[in-house]
Amino acid sequence: MKSQLKTGMLLCGGILGGSAAAQTEQPNILLVLSDDQSAFAVGCYGNGDIVTPNLDRFASEGVRFNRAYATSPQSVPSRASIMTGRSPVAVNMTRFNVTLARRFRAFPEYLREKGYYTGVAGRGYHLDGAVSGRVGRIKEVEQYYIDHGYKTFPERLDTCMIVADARKGACHGQINDQFRTFMARRDKDKPFFLQLSYSDPHHPYDAPKLHDPASLTLPEFYPDTQAVREYLAAYYDEIHRLDSDFGEVLQYLDDHGLAENTIVIFMGDNGGAQFMAKGTLYENGIKVPLLIRWPERIPAAVTDAVVSNVDLAATCLSAAGLPVPAEMEGENLLPLLTEGAEPEERYVYSVRSCHATNSLPEDTSVFDQMRCIVGERYKLIYNLLPGQPWVPVDFAKTEMFRELARMNESGQLAPRFGKLYFSPTRPMFELYDLETDPHEQRNLADDPALRSVRDDLILKLTYKMIEDEDFATLPHPKIYERRENLQ
Known part of the structure; x- marks a missing residue:
C-alpha cells in the first residue's frame, strides 16, 4: 500500500522550508474537531449515503488524507496528542478525569509566545479535568483541581470558552456563537489560533431526521436489522448537522476576507459510537477524517500517506515559521502538503x-x-x-x-x-x-x-x-x- 499524492494542481517550489517560513506572513490556524466521527462517515470518503456537502466541497479545495489515525479511540487521550504532539501515554493522559500537567506544553502556547492570539471554544476541550459526572463528590473534586492549580488552560491560552454539554437539540448552535465571539474578541493585529470543538456526532443522537434507514448500504460487519439501520441513519443525521455548522464557519471566513490566509484543519477526534469503532482499535475506531485547506499555498490533492493526529502540532508550528520542540514525536506534514514529498515508510500507534x-x-x-x-x-x-x-x-x-x-x-x-x-x-x-x-x-x-x-x-x-x-x-x-x- 504505497503512499501516493494525487494532485489536482501543481505548486511551483516549496513555500515553507527553512528560512522561507520566517519570511512568509504567519497564517491564521483554525482547527475544527468533530466528536466521534469515523472516516467512513463523510461523503468525500466514498460514502454515497451520507449528506455532507460542505465537507465534500472543503475536501475538494484542500488535501484529503485517506489514512489519518487518532492516537486513541477516545476523546481525552486523542485530544491530548493533538495539543502536545505526543503519545497520550507519554503525557499521562489515558483517563478522563485527569488534567494535562503543567510540565507538558501544548503547541498553542508556542504560537502565543510568537504573537498569536489563541483560544479554544465549543464542547469541553477534554484536557482540564473532565470531572463532572465521572467521580463521586463532584463539587469537592472540581474545587480541588482549582485550589491546587491543576486547571491550567485558562493560563495557557488567551480565551477558553466551553459548552459543557451541547448534545441536546438546538444547544449545538452555541458552538458557532462561541466561534463568532472569539473572532470578535481576538486582537485583529495578530494572527489567531482557535480549536473549535463540535459535540456532533457524539451519542446520544438527536439531530433532525434526514437519512432514510431503508436506503442505506450497511458495512459488511453491521447486522442488518431495522434498529441497526435507524441507529446508523441517526448517526448520519448528526454528521449532516455538523456539516451545516461547519459550512457556517467557512462562510464567515469568506465574508470577512480571512479564508485566503487561514489554514483550516478538519479532523475527527476518534471513531463514532458504532460497530467496530469507538473504544476499539479497529479502523473505524481510530481512522478519522482529516482535511486540510490553505488557499493558494496547498494544492488540492488526495493522499494515502499514513499519518497521525500527533502530526498536527509539528505541522501547525512549522506553518507559523516556528521550530518544532524536540520532545514532539509527530511529523511535519508541510513537505507532503505543499510539495507532494513522498513520505518514508511510517508506523503510527x-x-x-x-x-x-x-x-x-x-x-x-x-x-x-x-x-x-x-x-x-x-x-x-x-x-x-x-x-x-x-x-x-x-x-x-x-x-x-x-x-x-x-x-x-x-x-x-x-x-x-x-x-x-x-x-x-x-x-x-x-x-x-x-x-x-x-x-x-x-x-x-x-x-x-x-x-x-x-x-x-x-x-x-x-x-x-x-x-x-x-x-x-x-x-x-x-x-x-x-x-x-x-x-
Missing part, C-alpha cells in the same frame, strides 16, 4: 485505556487496555485483557444492541456477528492485512506465513511502549512463542 464512568469499572466499555501499531499494509492489535468480552462504548444499553443480544442468545443472529460482538473472550494479538481485508474480518496472527510480520510488529510496538514509559505489560514476541509451544 494508538492506545485504548480507561473511559468515562461514574462508578468502578464493571466491563470493558469503561475499562479496557489495548495497544496497536499500524503500518502501510499490516496492523497489529495487542489486547491486554483477552479474557474479557468486548462491550461497546456508549450504545451497550440501547434497545438496538439489546435486541442483537437477544437474537444471539436465541440463535437468530448470524454466527459471524455473534463471534464479532458477543464472544466471551478475545485473542491477545490480532493481525490484519489492511490491503486485502480493510474491514478486519480475518485475524492472521496465527498464520505461519506471516509469523515474521507479526513478530516484527510486536517488537516495534514493544519499543514504542518502552519509549513512552507505558504502564502496560510489554508485548514481547516470546509471549506468543510460549503459547505456541503449549499447543
Whole structure:
C-alpha cells in the first residue's frame, strides 16, 4: 500500500522550508474537531449515503488524507496528542478525569509566545479535568483541581470558552456563537489560533431526521436489522448537522476576507459510537477524517500517506515559521502538503485505556487496555485483557444492541456477528492485512506465513511502549512463542 499524492494542481517550489517560513506572513490556524466521527462517515470518503456537502466541497479545495489515525479511540487521550504532539501515554493522559500537567506544553502556547492570539471554544476541550459526572463528590473534586492549580488552560491560552454539554437539540448552535465571539474578541493585529470543538456526532443522537434507514448500504460487519439501520441513519443525521455548522464557519471566513490566509484543519477526534469503532482499535475506531485547506499555498490533492493526529502540532508550528520542540514525536506534514514529498515508510500507534464512568469499572466499555501499531499494509492489535468480552462504548444499553443480544442468545443472529460482538473472550494479538481485508474480518496472527510480520510488529510496538514509559505489560514476541509451544 504505497503512499501516493494525487494532485489536482501543481505548486511551483516549496513555500515553507527553512528560512522561507520566517519570511512568509504567519497564517491564521483554525482547527475544527468533530466528536466521534469515523472516516467512513463523510461523503468525500466514498460514502454515497451520507449528506455532507460542505465537507465534500472543503475536501475538494484542500488535501484529503485517506489514512489519518487518532492516537486513541477516545476523546481525552486523542485530544491530548493533538495539543502536545505526543503519545497520550507519554503525557499521562489515558483517563478522563485527569488534567494535562503543567510540565507538558501544548503547541498553542508556542504560537502565543510568537504573537498569536489563541483560544479554544465549543464542547469541553477534554484536557482540564473532565470531572463532572465521572467521580463521586463532584463539587469537592472540581474545587480541588482549582485550589491546587491543576486547571491550567485558562493560563495557557488567551480565551477558553466551553459548552459543557451541547448534545441536546438546538444547544449545538452555541458552538458557532462561541466561534463568532472569539473572532470578535481576538486582537485583529495578530494572527489567531482557535480549536473549535463540535459535540456532533457524539451519542446520544438527536439531530433532525434526514437519512432514510431503508436506503442505506450497511458495512459488511453491521447486522442488518431495522434498529441497526435507524441507529446508523441517526448517526448520519448528526454528521449532516455538523456539516451545516461547519459550512457556517467557512462562510464567515469568506465574508470577512480571512479564508485566503487561514489554514483550516478538519479532523475527527476518534471513531463514532458504532460497530467496530469507538473504544476499539479497529479502523473505524481510530481512522478519522482529516482535511486540510490553505488557499493558494496547498494544492488540492488526495493522499494515502499514513499519518497521525500527533502530526498536527509539528505541522501547525512549522506553518507559523516556528521550530518544532524536540520532545514532539509527530511529523511535519508541510513537505507532503505543499510539495507532494513522498513520505518514508511510517508506523503510527494508538492506545485504548480507561473511559468515562461514574462508578468502578464493571466491563470493558469503561475499562479496557489495548495497544496497536499500524503500518502501510499490516496492523497489529495487542489486547491486554483477552479474557474479557468486548462491550461497546456508549450504545451497550440501547434497545438496538439489546435486541442483537437477544437474537444471539436465541440463535437468530448470524454466527459471524455473534463471534464479532458477543464472544466471551478475545485473542491477545490480532493481525490484519489492511490491503486485502480493510474491514478486519480475518485475524492472521496465527498464520505461519506471516509469523515474521507479526513478530516484527510486536517488537516495534514493544519499543514504542518502552519509549513512552507505558504502564502496560510489554508485548514481547516470546509471549506468543510460549503459547505456541503449549499447543
